[in-house]
Amino acid sequence: MSSSPENGKSNDLNIVDQATTFFNSISNQLAGDQRGKLFGSIDNFINYDAKIGILGMTGAGKSSLCNALAGAQVAEVGMVDVCTRNPQIVPLAKKDHASLTLVDFPGIGANTDDWSEKDLLELYKDSLRYLDLFLWVLKGDDRTYYDNHLNICRHIFQQTEHRENIPVIFVISQIDKIDPARHWNTERIEPSQEQRKNIELKIKSVQHLFNLPRAQLCAISSRENYGLVELVYKIFTSLPNRPTTAISQSEIFGSTKFTTTSVNES
Ligand SMILES: Nc1nc2c(ncn2[C@@H]2O[C@H](COP(=O)(O)OP(=O)(O)OP(=O)(O)O)[C@@H](O)[C@H]2O)c(=O)[nH]1
Ligand SMILES: [Mg+2]
Numbered sequence: 001m002s003s004s005p006e007n008g009k010s011n012d013l014n015i016v017d018q019a020t021t022f023f024n025s026i027s028n029q030l031a032g033d034q035r036g037k038l039f040g041s042i043d044n045f046i047n048y049d050a051k052i053g054i055l056g057m058t059g060a061g062k063s064s065l066c067n068a069l070a071g072a073q074v075a076e077v078g079m080v081d082v083c084t085r086n087p088q089i090v091p092l093a094k095k096d097h098a099s100l101t102l103v104d105f106p107g108i109g110a111n112t113d114d115w116s117e118k119d120l121l122e123l124y125k126d127s128l129r130y131l132d133l134f135l136w137v138l139k140g141d142d143r144t145y146y147d148n149h150l151n152i153c154r155h156i157f158q159q160t161e162h163r164e165n166i167p168v169i170f171v172i173s174q175i176d177k178i179d180p181a182r183h184w185n186t187e188r189i190e191p192s193q194e195q196r197k198n199i200e201l202k203i204k205s206v207q208h209l210f211n212l213p214r215a216q217l218c219a220i221s222s223r224e225n226y227g228l229v230e231l232v233y234k235i236f237t238s239l240p241n242r243p244t245t246a247i248s249q250s251e252i253f254g255s256t257k258f259t260t261t262s263v264n265e266s
Pocket of ligand 2: 062063064076077078083084104105106107
């Protein structure tokens, strides 16, 4: 797994400066007008149709993240059982010469009738051919995933026959549940001081485990709409300058294994 800077726009100081100025001018909550302002600016950052994959173990919060970014219930969320059955295409933003599309993948470990673990790993590996950026989602309040998770993640991203440098952002999700969970500051919609300390410890432990630069990590809560603006900043500054493949979106997503949804803001 390599970091994005060699590959993505993080190398391009103008883009980073521009993004920093832009993001400093907006509030931290991704809501209402803000979403339009943010995604309406994509053509300042890219000039192609970017495809962003959301990958990770089942229950990590991938579909919830899609919904939070889209500001609408575009993806089904499973409260108890495995949920996403097929990769789902979520068009997030579109300008004349640029667009952002999310691909919400079924989670690893799901073992459904639709996908065996082997097929799912193949589906993930195949996505290295066409996705421009990956979000690998890890559940923030999980303690036991590490060994298996790490192996699977490495297995997928060390497919150098497809790609030299793979832009991946590791998203630590559901951080409102990090202990002491009941201390979440509901008024300010942010973690309490005690939670912040534990979130920082979690970030450091994932950073160490996956051997990542801090810039490739983000801590979010989709439920509380927290950390999403920072995540979008990282997405914009990590997307490569050029698309990964010249194959059109309709060709890639035309196959029956993908389902498409449209975003109607709620
Ligand atoms: N408290 C809290 N719960 C969350 C958050 N994000 C997701 N969840 C819950 O976590 C559970 C799983 O969420 P999903 O979004 O369906 O997870 P997934 O990764 O898409 O799961 P699969 O489709 O099975 O791979 C659901 O009960 C969600 O409500 C969050 O930010 N905070
Ligand atoms: Mg899902």
